[in-house]
Amino acid sequence: MLYREAGDFKTSYTSDNQTFPIRFDRYGYYFVLGVAFLVMPLILNDYWTNALVVPFLIYTIAALGLNILIGYCGQLSLGTGGFMAVGAYASYKLMTGFPDLNIIFVILLSGLVTAGVGVLFGLPSLRIKGFYLAVATLAAQFFLIWLFTRTPWFFNYSPTGMISAPTRTVFGIPVTGASASALSMYMICLVFLVALAWLARNLTRGTLGRQWMAIRDMDIAAEIIGVNPLWSKLTAFAVSSFYIGVAGALLFAVYLGAAEAGEAFGIDKSFLVLFMVIIGGLGSIFGAFAGAFFLIAGPVLLKIMLVDNLGWATDLAAHLEIMIIGALIIVTLIMEPHGIAALWRTIKEKLRLWPFPY
Amino acid sequence: MPDTLLFAMEAAANGLTAGVMYALVALGFVLIFKASGIFNFSQGVMALFAALTLVGLQSGQIPFAHLINAIFGTRLHYFGFTLPTLAAIAGTVVVMIVFAWLVERYIFRHLVNQEPIILFMATIGLAYFLEGLGDLMWGAEVKRLDVGIPQGMSLAVDETTFNWFGYGFYMDTLELWAALIAAILVGALVVFSQYTKQGRALRAVADDHQAALSVGISLRFIWVLVWSLAGIVALVAGMMWGAKSGVQFSLSLIALKALPVLILGGFTSIPGAIVGGLIIGVGEKLFDFFMGPLIGGATENWFAYMLALVFLLFRPQGLFGEKIIERV
Amino acid sequence: MLDTQPDEGYTTADGRKIGGVAMEMKNITLRFGGVVAIKDISFDIRWGEVRAIIGPNGAGKSSMLNVISGFYNPQEGEVIYKGYRRPRMRPYQVARTGIARTFQNIALFEGMSVLDNIMTGRLNHMKANIFQQAMWWGKAQKEEEENREKVEKVIDFLEIQHIRKTPVARLPYGLKKRVELARALAAEPSILLLDEPMAGMNVEEKEDMCRFILDVNDEFGTTIVLIEHDMGVVMDLSDRVVVMDYGKKIGDGTPDEVRNNEEVIKAYLGVTDD
Numbered sequence: 012m013l014y015r016e017a018g019d020f021k022t023s024y025t026s027d028n029q030t031f032p033i034r035f036d037r038y039g040y041y042f043v044l045g046v047a048f049l050v051m052p053l054i055l056n057d058y059w060t061n062a063l064v065v066p067f068l069i070y071t072i073a074a075l076g077l078n079i080l081i082g083y084c085g086q087l088s089l090g091t092g093g094f095m096a097v098g099a100y101a102s103y104k105l106m107t108g109f110p111d112l113n114i115i116f117v118i119l120l121s122g123l124v125t126a127g128v129g130v131l132f133g134l135p136s137l138r139i140k141g142f143y144l145a146v147a148t149l150a151a152q153f154f155l156i157w158l159f160t161r162t163p164w165f166f167n168y169s170p171t172g173m174i175s176a177p178t179r180t181v182f183g184i185p186v187t188g189a190s191a192s193a194l195s196m197y198m199i200c201l202v203f204l205v206a207l208a209w210l211a212r213n214l215t216r217g218t219l220g221r222q223w224m225a226i227r228d229m230d231i232a233a234e235i236i237g238v239n240p241l242w243s244k245l246t247a248f249a250v251s252s253f254y255i256g257v258a259g260a261l262l263f264a265v266y267l268g269a270a271e272a273g274e275a276f277g278i279d280k281s282f283l284v285l286f287m288v289i290i291g292g293l294g295s296i297f298g299a300f301a302g303a304f305f306l307i308a309g310p311v312l313l314k315i316m317l318v319d320n321l322g323w324a325t326d327l328a329a330h331l332e333i334m335i336i337g338a339l340i341i342v343t344l345i346m347e348p349h350g351i352a353a354l355w356r357t358i359k360e361k362l363r364l365w366p367f368p369y
Numbered sequence: 370m371p372d373t374l375l376f377a378m379e380a381a382a383n384g385l386t387a388g389v390m391y392a393l394v395a396l397g398f399v400l401i402f403k404a405s406g407i408f409n410f411s412q413g414v415m416a417l418f419a420a421l422t423l424v425g426l427q428s429g430q431i432p433f434a435h436l437i438n439a440i441f442g443t444r445l446h447y448f449g450f451t452l453p454t455l456a457a458i459a460g461t462v463v464v465m466i467v468f469a470w471l472v473e474r475y476i477f478r479h480l481v482n483q484e485p486i487i488l489f490m491a492t493i494g495l496a497y498f499l500e501g502l503g504d505l506m507w508g509a510e511v512k513r514l515d516v517g518i519p520q521g522m523s524l525a526v527d528e529t530t531f532n533w534f535g536y537g538f539y540m541d542t543l544e545l546w547a548a549l550i551a552a553i554l555v556g557a558l559v560v561f562s563q564y565t566k567q568g569r570a571l572r573a574v575a576d577d578h579q580a581a582l583s584v585g586i587s588l589r590f591i592w593v594l595v596w597s598l599a600g601i602v603a604l605v606a607g608m609m610w611g612a613k614s615g616v617q618f619s620l621s622l623i624a625l626k627a628l629p630v631l632i633l634g635g636f637t638s639i640p641g642a643i644v645g646g647l648i649i650g651v652g653e654k655l656f657d658f659f660m661g662p663l664i665g666g667a668t669e670n671w672f673a674y675m676l677a678l679v680f681l682l683f684r685p686q687g688l689f690g691e692k693i694i695e696r697v
Numbered sequence: 698m699l700d701t702q703p704d705e706g707y708t709t710a711d712g713r714k715i716g717g718v719a720m721e722m723k724n725i726t727l728r729f730g731g732v733v734a735i736k737d738i739s740f741d742i743r744w745g746e747v748r749a750i751i752g753p754n755g756a757g758k759s760s761m762l763n764v765i766s767g768f769y770n771p772q773e774g775e776v777i778y779k780g781y782r783r784p785r786m787r788p789y790q791v792a793r794t795g796i797a798r799t800f801q802n803i804a805l806f807e808g809m810s811v812l813d814n815i816m817t818g819r820l821n822h823m824k825a826n827i828f829q830q831a832m833w834w835g836k837a838q839k840e841e842e843e844n845r846e847k848v849e850k851v852i853d854f855l856e857i858q859h860i861r862k863t864p865v866a867r868l869p870y871g872l873k874k875r876v877e878l879a880r881a882l883a884a885e886p887s888i889l890l891l892d893e894p895m896a897g898m899n900v901e902e903k904e905d906m907c908r909f910i911l912d913v914n915d916e917f918g919t920t921i922v923l924i925e926h927d928m929g930v931v932m933d934l935s936d937r938v939v940v941m942d943y944g945k946k947i948g949d950g951t952p953d954e955v956r957n958n959e960e961v962i963k964a965y966l967g968v969t970d971d
Contacts, residue, residue: 023842142485
């Protein structure tokens with residue numbers, strides 16, 4: 012009977028409003044934070060940090076962003092890869108244009124630039140809805156990638172067309188470039204993720220979040236009760252793109268180190284993040300974490316199993332891998348269309364009532 | 370006549386043949402969307418899969434040879450016989466129909482009444498699955514596909530246009546054939562949906578699922594039917610594109626080219642798909658012809674989307690859609 | 698400039714004060730393509746009264762309500778609100794002038810809890826900016842609590858405490874209707890529009906709903922415009938009634954006047970041939 016809410020009375024609206032109303036959840040959350048900041052740095056080795064943990068952190072940020080747009084505001088977007096590219100190229104231009112600017116600000120500014128671009132491509136959402144909008148966001152995806160590969164200014168006229176991140180430091184410790192250690196990469200991504208997840212939680216439980224959800228659930232009724240559709244949709248696009256831009260900047264500057272738009276931010280990235288959001292659960296912060304973990308860890312585990320243990324050829328394993336991912340997506344949708352988060356909620360509700368379910 | 374105009378006309382004519390293909394692929398989308406409300410993202414991968422199957426059957430490949438070899442250490446590759454093209458096409462049609470049945474039976478039957486986005490996601494999952502399956506079954510290397518249609522410059526077009534304008538247009542015979550076959554198929558589909566019993570049932574389902582069910586139309590049959598039709602459309606598209614530039618992953622991207630067509634023509638309009646396809650085909654060739662040299666070329670990747678986007682801003686209901694009256 | 702004459706109003710038989718003219722519809726005509734939904738209709742709504750719009754199906758009642766709430770813009774005519782001619786507005790702007798409504802087919806936000814749904818009614822009273830909200834800091838947090846208190850009052854008033862945290866999608870029909878009323882009330886509107894608040898309810902639920910409507914009008918002095926098919930309810934609840942048929946106004950007055958109006962009887966009962 013560890014997990015219970017009986018006897019856990021709320022005496023003010025503040026305490027009723029908190030993120031984890033059940034005491035056990037709250038302690039669990041502090042525990043996870045403690046492990047992430049204090050224990051993980053001690054036990055992580057380079058392989059796991061690179062293969063699993065850092066991509067997980069970065070893609071969770073992107074999934075949080077896309078979840079705000081799709082899960083909370085109900086605007087379907089397939090342009091995530093393009094927006095991540097905006098973040099990446101903005102950070103590259105800022106890093107090379109202003110070598111003295113701290114990398115933290117570079118990444119935040121890249122997020123802001125992406126937010127601006129996101130608003131621009133979000134404008135059609137005022138007139139068009141659903142799949143029409145989804146296809147329209149593909150315009151962003153293809154146009155942005157084309158722009159970044161065809162305009163030499165964006166990659167500083169480098170002959171390969173690649174952008175590569177110079178070394179930048181936080182408190183004297185390099186976090187980007189070749190000399191950055193796995194640990195510093197882990198820490199900077201973790202800090203960004205925790206901060207952004209906290210902000211996302213606040214935004215989605217407040218007035219703005221309710222406006223977004225109202226638009227998502229019934230846009231006409233929302234407008235009649237006083238929600239300004241222009242403002243809600245564009246803020247959703249802006250906030251979402253900010254997150255995705257930060258994720259793109261981190262992916263390029265911290266994780267990849269070098270990138271080429273079509274290669275690193277193609278349409279498959281859009282789908283990858285979309286899968287995370289759907290598998291994890293639309294309209295759920297936890298879902299973004301769960302979905303990102305599922306889709307980052309899954310392929311890594313498969314690869315270890317097939318290539319390292321069974322000795323298969325890499326390409327064969329890759330084919331089986333995308334087949335399995337596709338099948339998993341379909342199976343998840345059939346079993347629980349609202350994703351891992353919904354599954355988790357059901358389990359928690361059962362736990363609350365346990366051992367007296369009626 | 371000034372040369373630029375002639376070159377532009379040549380580009381437009383080539384765009385027209387490409388446009389017919391876009392229209393065909395878009396029709397595959399429209400059929401499924403009309404009948405089931407599913408925005409089938411796997412259409413392009415279906416084309417790739419169909420083309421791979423066709424090549425595989427033609428050349429007598431052993432399915433899953435690589436997988437079997439990896440597991441059992443064997444060295445299997447070919448059965449050692451080849452099939453005539455027509456038999457291989459027939460075989461592929463059968464495969465696509467079985468595929469349609471499987472999709473209905475094991476995926477969408479379990480997703481009835483889900484929100485459109487869930488169905489859409491399922492088709493993306495299906496696209497991934499099918500892509501992996503195709504590669505696993507037939508191998509991922511680029512394959513040559515020969516269905517007996519000649520390639521290279523069409524002398525007839527060259528000669529005719531030379532006689533008319535004093536300048537011979539370059540058009541590929543294969544593309545002309547592809548356009549012709551696609552046009553015939555488009556015509557057949559229109560006739561099918563307008564004048565046959567099944568076509569009428571299909572349109573009834575598109576109009577109102579519940580009402581169609583209550584007069585005794587089998588939804589499952591209709592779903593298998595539209596997925597089969599989409600499979601055949603995919604086969605034709607895969608065949609033509611595969612013959613032109615080899616059967617490889619990029620073939621699955623033709624579906625992406627058909628999406629702006631859908632926006633332009635509307636997701637549920639058959640004439641919209643046809644006209645939209647032609648507009649996009651001609652538009653992107655002309656745009657690249659005039660603007661490409663100025664802004665760095667390869668504009669075909671995004672021009673269609675931008676055109677569709679701008680168009681939507683002025684006419685959200687598409688070319689042939691009715692004006693939307695919102696109510697509460 | 699003031700278009701309407703100052704008007705003292707009157708006191709009803711049960712002692713409620715009815716004020717001057719709150720809103721005046723002047724020669725409203727609404728068309729959809731060739732179809733005329735509302736044809737040259739004029740009437741007024743006074744502060745504090747319960748004003749009913751009745752009529753057979755397809756008479757244009759809901760369209761009228763949609764005109765008042767700004768969802769439809771009429772091709773002709775004008776709406777005089779609080780003494781001023783209302784310019785062409787988007788629906789959300791109209792909502793901000795103090796007009797709230799419920800819908801004929803429930804239009805709740807199905808993915809949200811009852812509490813969140815009712816909180817959306819408070820949107821126009823919440824002013825914290827996006828950064829304050831993101832940090833959950835200062836104004837944002839204070840506002841959230843103040844408005845939560847207001848919402849809790851509405852919840853108490855409508856007796857829906859027990860379903861506060863339930864997702865709306867799980868509620869039965871009758872309760873959904875009540876939550877929708879709560880959402881509209883939470884906005885503290887000057888004029889409350891109710892589109893068939895009792896449609897599809899059983900007798901007991903209807904009685905509850907009647908009581909709530911009267912209480913709202915009584916306790917908060919809210920002006921109410923409602924569409925309803927149940928004649929008994931309309932005659933009991935309303936101070937004045939507008940009768941519509943085929944987009945035209947065929948009657949206007951107190952329930953008694955309307956009941957005896959020849960044309961209204963004809964529209965409702967058909968012409969007796971004997």
